Amino acid sequence: xxxxxxxxxxxxxxxxxxxxxxxxxxxxxxxxxxxxxxxxxxxxxxxxxxxxxxxxxxxxxxxxxxxxxxxxxxxxxxxxxxxxxxxxxxxxxxxxxxxxxxxxxxxxxxxxxxxxxxxxxxxxxxxxxxxxxxxxxxxxxxxxxxxxxxxxxxxxxxxxxxxxxxxxxxxxxxxxxxxxxxxxxxxxxxxxxxxxxxxxxxxxxxxxxxxxxxxxxxxxxxxxxxxxxxxxxxxxxxxxxxxxxxxxxxxxxxxxxxxxxxxxxxxxxxxxxxxxxxxxxxxxxxxxxxxxxxxxxxxxxxxxxxxxxxxxxxxxxxxxxxxxxxxxxxxxxxxxxxxxxxxxxxxxxxxxxxxxxxxxxxxxxxxxxxxxxxxxxxxxxxxxxxxxxxxxxxxxxxxxxxxxxxxxxxxxxxxxxxxxxxxxxxxxxxxxxxxxxxxxxxxxxxxxxxxxxxxxxxxxxxxxxxxxxxxxxxxxxxxxxxxxxxxxxxxxxxxxxxxxxxxxxxxxxxxxxxxxxxxxxxxxxxxxxxxxxxxxxxxxxxxxxxxxxxxxxxxxxxxxxxxxxxxxxxxxxxxxxxxxxxxxxxxxxxxxxxxxxxxxxxxxxxxxxxxxxxxxxxxxxxxxxxxxxxxxxxxxxxxxxxxxxxxxxxxxxxxxx
Ligand code: FUB
Ligand code: ZN
Numbered sequence: 001x002x003x004x005x006x007x008x009x010x011x012x013x014x015x016x017x018x019x020x021x022x023x024x025x026x027x028x029x030x031x032x033x034x035x036x037x038x039x040x041x042x043x044x045x046x047x048x049x050x051x052x053x054x055x056x057x058x059x060x061x062x063x064x065x066x067x068x069x070x071x072x073x074x075x076x077x078x079x080x081x082x083x084x085x086x087x088x089x090x091x092x093x094x095x096x097x098x099x100x101x102x103x104x105x106x107x108x109x110x111x112x113x114x115x116x117x118x119x120x121x122x123x124x125x126x127x128x129x130x131x132x133x134x135x136x137x138x139x140x141x142x143x144x145x146x147x148x149x150x151x152x153x154x155x156x157x158x159x160x161x162x163x164x165x166x167x168x169x170x171x172x173x174x175x176x177x178x179x180x181x182x183x184x185x186x187x188x189x190x191x192x193x194x195x196x197x198x199x200x201x202x203x204x205x206x207x208x209x210x211x212x213x214x215x216x217x218x219x220x221x222x223x224x225x226x227x228x229x230x231x232x233x234x235x236x237x238x239x240x241x242x243x244x245x246x247x248x249x250x251x252x253x254x255x256x257x258x259x260x261x262x263x264x265x266x267x268x269x270x271x272x273x274x275x276x277x278x279x280x281x282x283x284x285x286x287x288x289x290x291x292x293x294x295x296x297x298x299x300x301x302x303x304x305x306x307x308x309x310x311x312x313x314x315x316x317x318x319x320x321x322x323x324x325x326x327x328x329x330x331x332x333x334x335x336x337x338x339x340x341x342x343x344x345x346x347x348x349x350x351x352x353x354x355x356x357x358x359x360x361x362x363x364x365x366x367x368x369x370x371x372x373x374x375x376x377x378x379x380x381x382x383x384x385x386x387x388x389x390x391x392x393x394x395x396x397x398x399x400x401x402x403x404x405x406x407x408x409x410x411x412x413x414x415x416x417x418x419x420x421x422x423x424x425x426x427x428x429x430x431x432x433x434x435x436x437x438x439x440x441x442x443x444x445x446x447x448x449x450x451x452x453x454x455x456x457x458x459x460x461x462x463x464x465x466x467x468x469x470x471x472x473x474x475x476x477x478x479x480x481x482x483x484x485x486x487x488x489x490x491x492x493x494x495x496x497x498x499x500x501x502x503x504x505x506x507x508x509x510x511x512x513x514x515x516x517x518x519x520x521x522x523x524x525x526x527x528x529x530x531x532x533x534x535x536x537x538x539x540x541x542x543x544x545x546x547x548x549x550x551x552x553x554x555x556x557x558x559x560x561x562x563x564x565x566x567x568x569x570x571x572x573x574x575x576x577x578x579x580x581x582x583x584x585x586x587x588x589x590x591x592x593x594x595x596x597x598x599x600x601x602x603x604x605x606x607x608x609x610x611x612x613x614x615x616x617x618x619x620x621x622x623x624x625x626x627x628x629x630x631x632x633x634x635x636x637x638x639x640x641x642x643x644x645x646x647x648x649x650x651x652x653x654x655x656x657x
Contacts, residue, residue: 025431030228034291036359037435040453044430047448056426059383064102065124076144081134093145094162098416100169104176105423111180129186140196159251164214168222175229213245215257220282268305272325273318277346284353315370317343330545334393341378341418361515364444365491373561376640379422385409386419392652396573440484446470465558468533477523484520495534537585537600552653555636562636566648576606579654594641605629
């Protein structure tokens, strides 16, 4: 069926869409792909994610052009296009990518607008797409930093230049624009740039001028998607060449930019977290398209290593501030947790590709943990302020004026990689929720909405994550053949019930296999299945090798990680707080608080302050203190909602003594 927008008139550009739009998202494995699952078409129509996406669509995305204007990103394009004169604005060679990520977000947003309702956003997109096209050089090259500041000196600094990284974001934006609207103005720019890159980069035997890779992977996964969109095999091969050239010293052999060891030989994630994760997303894409079992094994191995010892409870990734990189195994600090918002996004992107490739539920478990916690904390509830890094603790005496890499929400950053990245993931979120295969429909994430795969449509209604009841109604089904509805039983869930027909089953009667609860039958329209996940608050401890949190617990409820905030605990801050693990945990829904959240209360006390910083140690002795413990009622709020009331203290992990 032609997409309603495929006939949209264009005032600025006469180009008409060249093909009907089949709604699809950022990842669309090709017809010959070896993926176990294919993304399902989905709509989010209510509930938790609908609220967050409404803020994204009504506030964050519409404010993008003004922010990009005031940061100089758009002027850079104007100058490169010869439309105006001026100097390069911005601190980094990758500022163009902020524009491209915003364009991608806006494209996915346009895909959700009812036909004809795109209004100013469509006009902004069209205007900025024209600017990008005008700034492109005749041979396809485009990077305003190098065009304006470096006198056109291209590809001289692959380690830091980000030229291919920016190209990657441009390609992803173009694919999104094409998939969402059917228009190909931006796709034409992307194809021209990709062809240029293909003419310049290649292995020594290819005779091409440069045997090299970009210090920041990103173009690789983008090229695979461009192949999927255009059918042009050269882009897939180019992506494969790039992925296999990391680890050969072309970037000086540094782990930071994934050059210490060839990916196929890697045994653990390392280096700059976003770089590592984008590279692994590309490797998964290649394994999917090429049936490359060695590459698949690498991605499985590294994902297992990452989740075993390098992932914070929030799903946050990257332990170090100095190089934005992964630390050693079990090196997972609290105050200085880096957990860049972009790394959370990259993790979701990679894990979704893994989920599609393998069909395994554990990848969607991590997606859920990351989405609800480490990712969502990156944007304020009003959609106007951002966190670049996402620490797990902010101390009482913390003084931080905000800005890049700070623990304070900030309006925009000098390095503004995260905000438009959040915008594009939220705007395309429905594509990460469900999948289909020859056997039926798999629901990976629970959100009120509608999911469709291969002649099957199921509607989902739920108050998740506040409530554990998730009701499915079959709306469309083949009458004559059975199919399987697969529901992910989250890894955190200890108890569930499922009702279908007149019967209710618990986890013993209807066990989940490898995280999937599979219900196979010949369905009829109107059939209902109700899943009830027990959401009682719980305490979670970490592997004792994580020294930073040994003796601590975290409060969780359903998929949400909780934290204490200073604002809820006046009279002494959080540094001395101790939770009584034997005390009761109670949940209370508070529609008035933080846009409506379920809080968890617990009992605890403030540890008496020791008289000195060090004292002679005796087993079982408390440090000498002049004061008595003071009981405190603890109130925990979801981590994603922290720092929306004031810039105070916060902690996720709570000592138990
Ligand atoms: O280098 C481009 C982006 O800026 C990275 O992905 C982020 O980590 C930030 O350093
Ligand atoms: Zn970022």
